[in-house]
Amino acid sequence: MHPFTYSRPATAAEAVSAIVAGGPGARLLAGGTTIYDLMKLNVEKPTHLIDITRLEGLDCIDAGGAELTLGALARMSDVAAHPQVVAEFPALSESLWRAASQQLRNMATLGGNLLQRTRCAYFRGGEPFPCNKRKPGSGCAAQHGLDRGQALLGGSDACTAVYPGDLAIALVAFDATIDVLGPRGERTITVEELYREPGDEPHIETNLGPDEMILRIRVPKDAAGRASTYHKIRDRESYAFALASAAVALDVDGDRVRAARIAIGGLATRPWRARAAEQALCGKVLTSRAAREAGETALQGANPGRDNVFRIELGVRTVADALMIAKHRT
Ligand SMILES: Cc1cc2nc3c(=O)[nH]c(=O)nc-3n(C[C@H](O)[C@H](O)[C@H](O)COP(=O)(O)OP(=O)(O)OC[C@H]3O[C@@H](n4cnc5c(N)ncnc54)[C@H](O)[C@@H]3O)c2cc1C
């Protein structure tokens, strides 16, 4: 591991000042469950770690108002088990329960979860594998390598790494926003806007400034929240990243869909909102055939490689099954 300095600021403003002072080598430390891993692999080499674990007020879970407010330091396990989150946003709770392991969820924070990095084996494998995300311009080992786990949506010639997280998929379906703090003050962006497709700059993964930190996540409350689910398909039923996942929320008028929200995970380079599939469902009775058609629409444009073609059909069925699960919650 490379040497680094360490500081523990007392306020969020001090943390931002420490990022600015630390320059490009500064990194925030929250639960540490991802950043320490990447440091041990020499993929992340911070020169200064800014420990934000003790900042006050950033671990809140407030479901009392018109929106749910979740502090960036709220623990995954606490949010997953919160009674109001379970009742009003089942997809959110399920996305957290189905992520990682209990030990990790007890340490890991929501802010760190949103900013975890891809599990692409060539990215994490370090030298000698070329990787445009790790080292811009070096090439992409996945292009001629094993591509079973690579993205089918949103990839480019430079990178097809999957965005691996679960929580962000549910947040994108719920139109959630994040408040971020930087040297010029606070701003708000949607969770969907946070993530970038790789294009020819796969090393720039988010639209967060290098000197900004996430303060909190805000999720609007509405009828669709209660009729929602996060459906995750993986190689084993626990402690594994998604091969395909779908967060679905429904607003139903009698038999007919008034509004649907569908976001896909495990298959794309960023949390993937399937708006054409949502539109196609509006005004329809949600039968299993309509759900299947919505799944097919959601996967339109999928661009498989050699070993991951099977994940198109898997994605279609994951979306369709999620829609039927959510229907039973309306
Ligand atoms: C074996 C294993 C299995 C896993 N399985 C899953 C899974 O199935 N699904 C899933 O979603 N996740 C999974 N994870 C990822 C896990 O959820 C993340 O490691 C965790 O959520 C990261 O949170 P943390 O607080 O520990 O972040 P840290 O490791 O402390 O930080 C992660 C990154 O976020 C940055 N950061 C942290 N907080 C902020 C903030 N407030 N503002 C700006 N930047 C910030 C840090 O600088 C760092 O770059 C798994 C992890 C492991 C190790």
Ligand code: SF4
């Ligand atoms: S897919 Fe992306 S992360 Fe994986 S090796 Fe290629 S450039 Fe690196």
